[in-house]
Amino acid sequence: YRLYCRHRLEGDVRFIATATSKDFLHWSERIPIDTGDAPVEHLYTNGTLPYFRAPHIFLSLAKRFVPDRKRGNDGVSDAVLMSSRDGVRFDRTFREAWIRPGPTQDNWLARSNMPAWGLVQTGPDELSVYYSQGYGTYTSQLRRGVLRLDGFASVFGPYDGGELITKPFRFRGKKLELNYATSAAGSVMVEILDAEGAPIPGWSMDEAQALYGDSTAEAYAWRKGDDVSDLDGKTIRLR
Secondary structure (H helix, E strand, O other): OEEEEEEEEOOOEEEEEEEEEOOOOOEOOOEEOEOOOOOOOEEEEOOOEEEOOEEEEEEEEEEEEEEEEEOOOEEEEEEEEEEEOOOOEEEOOOOOOOEOOOOOHHHOOOOOOOEOOOOEEEEOOEEEEEEEEOOOOOOOEEEEEEEEOOOOOOOOOOOOOOOOOOOOEEOOOOOOEEEEEOOOOOOEOOOEEEOOOOEOOOOOHHHOOOEOOEEEEEEOOEOOEOOOHHHOOOEEEEO
């Protein structure tokens, strides 16, 4: 079992700690989670859970509290997104707010915009998250927000075009499925590289095709088709 709980850092900073147990009775000493070189912020609750579509990844929808700001009561809140692969070291690449208070003034109060625990798939291509609004007012409610399936973060390509190259990873499967969305004029092209970064014949950019549309799981096809089973088990990179 793994526990995530509230914790106080030096300087009276609200934070998150974790502990483990083999029997749910005897627990290890709790330790603060590690957020790397990210600035220390008040993280009031955490909502950490294994993502059900990739249970080796922990997602944390933490409520960030800013105590020295005041619009009606002491402190304002939003929510941030963190992720981890070991449950202890959490990546905070995306430090901006994941859920913002918005224009409604009742949401600029402490304890608003606090995600409830859990993510729910509410459609073939849709996830829902629930969070508090108007805490302590007559408008107090739990609101549902929706996002694209697996759409916690994305890469954006400008009109003039851009590219990215992934880190090396071991490929499993027979097809490469993309979760993507383009405009009517935009497109996506994919090249498969070996671990050293050299294009693999048959899946190079010269043999790639422009893909356009909007799908959470569409098989990408090169001129020779979408079968990439020859790469199963091999270490590759995507460009």
